[in-house]
Amino acid sequence: MTKVAIWCRHAQDNLIAVGKNIPWQIKSDSEFFLHVVEGCNVVMGRLTYESLPNRTIPNCKIYVLTSDYTYKVSDKANHFVVEDVRDFKEFSEDLYIAGGAQVYEAFLTGGAKLLPDIVVDCVYDGALLPDLKGNKINISSCLPILDKKYVKVAENQVDNVTRRMLIKRGDFVDQAVMKKILSLMQN
Numbered sequence: 001m002t003k004v005a006i007w008c009r010h011a012q013d014n015l016i017a018v019g020k021n022i023p024w025q026i027k028s029d030s031e032f033f034l035h036v037v038e039g040c041n042v043v044m045g046r047l048t049y050e051s052l053p054n055r056t057i058p059n060c061k062i063y064v065l066t067s068d069y070t071y072k073v074s075d076k077a078n079h080f081v082v083e084d085v086r087d088f089k090e091f092s093e094d095l096y097i098a099g100g101a102q103v104y105e106a107f108l109t110g111g112a113k114l115l116p117d118i119v120v121d122c123v124y125d126g127a128l129l130p131d132l133k134g135n136k137i138n139i140s141s142c143l144p145i146l147d148k149k150y151v152k153v154a155e156n157q158v159d160n161v162t163r164r165m166l167i168k169r170g171d172f173v174d175q176a177v178m179k180k181i182l183s184l185m186q187n
């Protein structure tokens with residue numbers, strides 16, 4: 001089934017976070033993310049999970065990657081702990097990969113069965129919020145893989161964010177998933 005990675009990175013430095021925070025607040029971008037993943041399976045690292053308001057995304061099943069099998073999720077019916085990213089190799093449904101940097105890298109470098117079929121590469125070209133504390137987290141390591149293994153099929157711009165949809169070169173990609181994302185990009 002289809003794997004989709006979705007992120008918003010800062011232009012030039014590929015920053016996705018400073019500590020626990022995304023260093024910009026673009027309402028249309030967070031709404032776009034929520035629409036893309038609505039009703040879907042989402043995988044994320046523990047730190048991204050802990051950065052979500054109330055540790056949840058409405059109407060989603062969330063798979064939290066952590067080495068701690070005793071980790072307590074906020075919603076036992078819909079959130080699940082996964083210790084090994086390789087468990088997603090044979091995942092039987094569509095899966096949305098929602099970060100952070102460690103998780104994007106694990107999927108993009110994890111071999112053919114983990115490599116996302118589609119990447120929704122959003123790039124914010126604007127000022128960063130001031131005074132945020134914490135490590136600067138970037139996804140620069142993922143970009144050479146995008147250049148080498150993906151081809152752009154759509155692009156548009158909303159509120160200083162350029163959204164690009166990329167698909168794996170030379171592979172069949174589910175048209176229904178592509179159409180859904182395309183239609184959300186255009187709204």
Ligand SMILES: NC(=O)c1ccc[n+]([C@@H]2O[C@H](COP(=O)([O-])OP(=O)(O)OC[C@H]3O[C@@H](n4cnc5c(N)ncnc54)[C@H](OP(=O)(O)O)[C@@H]3O)[C@@H](O)[C@H]2O)c1
Nearest residue numbers: 007008016017020021045046047048066067099100101102
């Ligand atoms: N701008 C964006 O698009 C975007 C998207 C997503 C997240 N973010 C931001 O990114 C930040 C977090 O990113 P991050 O890279 O620091 O952390 P992260 O990837 O969200 O989480 C890292 C943690 O996830 C677990 N993990 C990661 N890979 C694993 C693997 N292969 N197997 C098992 N466990 C694994 C580990 O948990 P344990 O330590 O428990 O073992 C690790 O410490 C947050 O500030 C978030 O808001 C931004």
